[in-house]
Amino acid sequence: MAAATPQIIPEQSQVALIQFHRACYNMLNEQWNIREQMRTIDLAYAREADLSVEQLRAKSANRLGDPTRFQNVTIPVVKPQVEAAVQYQSAVFLTSDPLFGWVADPANMDAATMYTTIIEENARRGGWVSELMKFFRDGFKYNLCALEVAWDRKTTASIETDLGMSLKEGRPKEVIWEGNCLRRWDLYNTFFDTRYPATDIYKDGEFAGRTELMSRVHLKKFINELPDKMVANIRAAFESGLGSAGVSPSGIESYYIPSINPDALINKDPRRSMDWLSWSGLLLRPENEILYQNLYEVTTLYARIIPQDFRLRVPSANTPQVWKFIIVNHQVLIYAERQTNAHNFIPVLFGQPNDDGLRYQTKSLAQDALPFQEVASALVNSAMAARRRAISDRTIYDPSRITAAHINSDNPSAKIPLRPAGYGKPASEAVYAFPFKDDQSAVAFQEIPQILAMADKLNGQNPVRSGQFVKGNKNNPEFQAVMAAATGNDQLRALVFEDQVFTPAREIIKLNTLQYQASGSIFSPKLQRTVQIDVVSLRKAAATFTTTDGLSSAEKQIHTDEFTVALQTIGSSPQIGAGYNIAPLFSYLMKTRNVDLKPFEKSPEQMTYEQAVGAWNVAAENVAEIIKTVSVKVEGVTFDQIQGLVKSLLPPQPTPQQFGYTPGAPTQEPQTQTASNSPVQGAQ
Numbered sequence: 001m002a003a004a005t006p007q008i009i010p011e012q013s014q015v016a017l018i019q020f021h022r023a024c025y026n027m028l029n030e031q032w033n034i035r036e037q038m039r040t041i042d043l044a045y046a047r048e049a050d051l052s053v054e055q056l057r058a059k060s061a062n063r064l065g066d067p068t069r070f071q072n073v074t075i076p077v078v079k080p081q082v083e084a085a086v087q088y089q090s091a092v093f094l095t096s097d098p099l100f101g102w103v104a105d106p107a108n109m110d111a112a113t114m115y116t117t118i119i120e121e122n123a124r125r126g127g128w129v130s131e132l133m134k135f136f137r138d139g140f141k142y143n144l145c146a147l148e149v150a151w152d153r154k155t156t157a158s159i160e161t162d163l164g165m166s167l168k169e170g171r172p173k174e175v176i177w178e179g180n181c182l183r184r185w186d187l188y189n190t191f192f193d194t195r196y197p198a199t200d201i202y203k204d205g206e207f208a209g210r211t212e213l214m215s216r217v218h219l220k221k222f223i224n225e226l227p228d229k230m231v232a233n234i235r236a237a238f239e240s241g242l243g244s245a246g247v248s249p250s251g252i253e254s255y256y257i258p259s260i261n262p263d264a265l266i267n268k269d270p271r272r273s274m275d276w277l278s279w280s281g282l283l284l285r286p287e288n289e290i291l292y293q294n295l296y297e298v299t300t301l302y303a304r305i306i307p308q309d310f311r312l313r314v315p316s317a318n319t320p321q322v323w324k325f326i327i328v329n330h331q332v333l334i335y336a337e338r339q340t341n342a343h344n345f346i347p348v349l350f351g352q353p354n355d356d357g358l359r360y361q362t363k364s365l366a367q368d369a370l371p372f373q374e375v376a377s378a379l380v381n382s383a384m385a386a387r388r389r390a391i392s393d394r395t396i397y398d399p400s401r402i403t404a405a406h407i408n409s410d411n412p413s414a415k416i417p418l419r420p421a422g423y424g425k426p427a428s429e430a431v432y433a434f435p436f437k438d439d440q441s442a443v444a445f446q447e448i449p450q451i452l453a454m455a456d457k458l459n460g461q462n463p464v465r466s467g468q469f470v471k472g473n474k475n476n477p478e479f480q481a482v483m484a485a486a487t488g489n490d491q492l493r494a495l496v497f498e499d500q501v502f503t504p505a506r507e508i509i510k511l512n513t514l515q516y517q518a519s520g521s522i523f524s525p526k527l528q529r530t531v532q533i534d535v536v537s538l539r540k541a542a543a544t545f546t547t548t549d550g551l552s553s554a555e556k557q558i559h560t561d562e563f564t565v566a567l568q569t570i571g572s573s574p575q576i577g578a579g580y581n582i583a584p585l586f587s588y589l590m591k592t593r594n595v596d597l598k599p600f601e602k603s604p605e606q607m608t609y610e611q612a613v614g615a616w617n618v619a620a621e622n623v624a625e626i627i628k629t630v631s632v633k634v635e636g637v638t639f640d641q642i643q644g645l646v647k648s649l650l651p652p653q654p655t656p657q658q659f660g661y662t663p664g665a666p667t668q669e670p671q672t673q674t675a676s677n678s679p680v681q682g683a684q
Contacts, residue, residue, distance in 0.1 A: 006228040006337045013310045014233075014333045020310075021301055021327055024207045025254065028191040032360070035188055039258045041141050041366050044373060045082065046260050047074040070384045075448065077373035077455050078366045082140045084461055085353075085365055088490040089136045089497065094129050097526060100506055104541060106584065111541035117524045117531040118513055122179040124525075126152075135184040139353045139497075143364030144198055146185035146208070149505045150347040151512040153178050153227050178516060180509045185210045185348065188256045197359050198350035199500045208348040209301035213255050213270065216292045219328070226326075229335050237328035238290045242297060254330065255297045270295065301325045302339070302346045314338065322346055342511040351501045353493040365459055372455035376448050383441035394434045398422070401430040460489025514539055605661035612654040623650045 009017065028034065043049040050072050061069040093099070102115040123129070131147070138145035154177045189212070192198070193205035201208055214222060219238070223229055257269060302324055308317040322344060326335035341347070354362050397407050401422030406414070422430055456462055517538065523530045583601060602610075623646055656663055 006226075006335060007312075007314070008230060009333060009336045010311065013312055016310045017325060017333055017336075018327065018331065020303070020305075021209070021299065021325065022330060024193075024209065024301065024303070025191045025299075025330075028194055032194065035256055035258070038142050038187060039260070041078075041364070041370070042258060042260050044078045044370050045141060045366060047076060047079070048261060050074060050377075070388055072381045073377060073384060075373055075376035075380060075452075077376060077452065078369045081369045081455065081459050081461060082137065082366055085140045085459075085490060085493065086133065086136045088487065089494060090133055092494050093497070093502065094132055099123050099128055099132075100509060108541035111534075111537045113527075114531060114533050114538055115513065117522050117527070118179075118517060118533065119509070120524060120526060121522050122181070122509075125177070125179060126181045126183075128182045131182050131184045135351070136497075138184065138187055139351050140365040142187060143352050143354050143362055143367070144187060144360075145351045146187060146190050146192070146210075147349045147351070147501060147505070148181070148183040148185060148347055149349060149508045150181055150183075151178065151341070151516050152181040154225060178518070180512055182505075188258060189254075192348075192350065194360070198352055199355065202345045202347070202349050202504060205304070205346060207301060207303040208346055208350075209299055209303075211255050211297050211299045214296045214298050216294065216296070219296050219298065222298065223334065226335055230333065233332050233334050235290055237296075237332040237334050238292050240296075240329040240331045241293055242295065242329055297329050299325075299327045299330060301327065302348055304346060341508070342515050343508050345504065345508060347508060349501045349504055351497055353496055355496055355500070368458050369455050372451050372458075376451045379444040379448050379451070383444050386438040386441050389436055389438075396432040396434075398430040401425075407431075460487075603661065605659045609654060609656050609659040609661045612659065616651065616653055619650055 040049075052072065055072045058069040058071040062071060098116055098120040100119050102112045102119070104112040135145045135147050190208070190210045192201055192208040196205045216238070223234060223237075259267070261267065302322065304320050304322050306318060306320055307314050307323075314321075322339040322341070324335070324337045324339055325333060327333050339347070352362065354364060356362050395407070401419050402416060403419070406416045409416075418427065418430065517533065517535055519535050520533050521530050522533060626649065627645065
């Protein structure tokens with residue numbers, strides 16, 4: 001089936017859609033200062049929230065080479081808690097190969113192999129693992145994460161040379177690739193329908209969108225890769241300046257870059273960078289050349305709309321439909337496409353690992369850990385303050401006897417002269433140092449482990465999960481029981497992710513593959529061979545499939561928890577051999593582990609031939625015994641007589657050709673139903 005077709009939108013409808021986009025964007029920002037909330041969490045995650053004057057002065061002194069100044073210390077609690085949770089979810093969902101497996105009944109295992117190969121290739125091209133890791137990290141930092149699961153079309157450039165042409169004369173050739181793509185959305189620049197729980201937006205909400213920052217060259221490449229676009233608006237898009245998503249086209253840019261790390265390698269807003277088009281005025285330019293800008297804000301908006309509201313003349317205009325719009329600088333619509341996916345979802349899945357029914361009020365894992373980080377940091381910094389007090393004593397002095405410059409000298413060996421008014425009087429009367437006694441620092445350091453233990457208890461973690469050694473006398477079963485209890489919260493979150501995100505994601509991927517995948521051939525690195533994709537077989541077998549991931553694995557789907565024991569039992573039990581076809585059964589079980597043994601299975605012709613040869617060998621042995629007996633008991637038997645007796649008793653030896661079997665030929669002929677111009681072929 002062909003992919004969704006882009007539409008040309010009338011000018012009046014374009015104006016209405018731009019206003020709709022701005023209203024969608026402003027809904028989120030008028031209700032909730034989400035960006036500042038997330039920035040606060042990120043500052044705590046990066047341990048950069050301390051902007052006190054004392055901290056800034058100590059940091060500046062250290063940078064200037066003064067190692068005696070003590071900076072404030074932020075105890076790391078938020079980041080270790082978040083990373084431990086990300087590590088667990090990554091181990092559950094991202095370590096299987098492929099990420100989403102498929103199982104089926106024995107009759108459809110070939111189609112399952114096709115599905116597995118397609119998903120393997122999509123994940124490799126789309127970088128699914130890195131996108132999902134960032135998705136998990138967002139969820140544990142903000143208790144909100146967004147993942148786009150969409151069928152995408154890309155173009156790549158390859159160089160082909162014709163016969164007799166040099167490489168320099170090679171002509172670029174566009175190769176189109178189509179497949180499922182997973183993209184984590186940056187929540188700082190994501191807007192969505194807050195009238196619904198985040199996890200229900202994909203099925204009930206009306207919109208979800210995100211904004212990206214693109215350079216002139218990037219935008220041109222992006223537009224060229226679109227399967228089709230509104231050509232009449234391209235010039236206006238390139239000439240439009242940075243705007244905002246507000247009602248007026250001017251104002252603060254809507255693309256937001258948070259300032260988190262003051263010591264970042266590059267800490268500069270790209271919108272304030274150099275004018276990359278400053279050189280253009282030095283060249284002779286055509287009169288009607290496009291006046292490009294340096295940067296553009298490009299918004300992708302998925303919306304569930306009623307087309308009639310926008311005067312769009314499309315089939316079923318009064319029926320809610322999912323559309324995709326691409327808007328440049330919040331002003332110019334360059335792409336509109338009705339999403340004809342079979343699932344009819346907005347292809348953006350939101351996750352909330354802590355889901356207690358309070359919607360957007362539920363605290364994230366990072367927010368739960370933040371107070372403990374602040375309290376632990378306050379305790380350790382009280383000790384740091386005591387150290388500062390110890391090395392920078394507070395003193396009362398008589399200014400009539402001692403000058404301020406001398407008593408505040410940075411030179412530790414400098415001599416302090418007394419003024420004439422102090423002559424003949426005890427020097428101790430001119431200076432009084434406040435006594436210093438620190439009896440709280442030790443108590444503070446004793447309390448810090450208790451605070452950290454509270455944070456671990458709240459989020460269901462323990463030090464061992466973070467790689468820390470804990471003393472104690474526990475045998476292995478006891479240790480395993482403790483660790484199993486320590487991962488209880490993580491398992492609950494994995495179940496939540498499975499229900500909120502991965503179950504609908506698998507359904508979307510499955511239906512997209514059935515609807516849009518083309519026939520062709522894909523090389524599978526795991527199987528080390530090329531797999532022929534037959535879309536007819538895929539669609540026929542679709543109803544029998546159950547997709548799997550790290551939490552819902554193939555072992556659970558096909559009930560082979562005792563897989564090794566089963567294989568041993570099959571090979572050693574005559575009763576099982578009498579009741580089952582052992583060879584196909586063994587191939588099926590191995591195929592559920594992505595080990596395809598079908599190329600090594602014997603064909604029916606070969607098995608019939610081998611049975612005939614076996615029967616002939618038995619007959620030959622019997623005839624040999626008869627000849628031996630005759631030659632011993634009967635005297636004067638000639639060779640010709642023995643040869644005649646053998647011919648009369650032994651049938652001709654079977655040949656492979658008699659059974660239609662050719663030794664060395666492949667077990668099955670490769671499938672030939674391949675589209676010559678298939679996008680999948682171009683992906684090899």
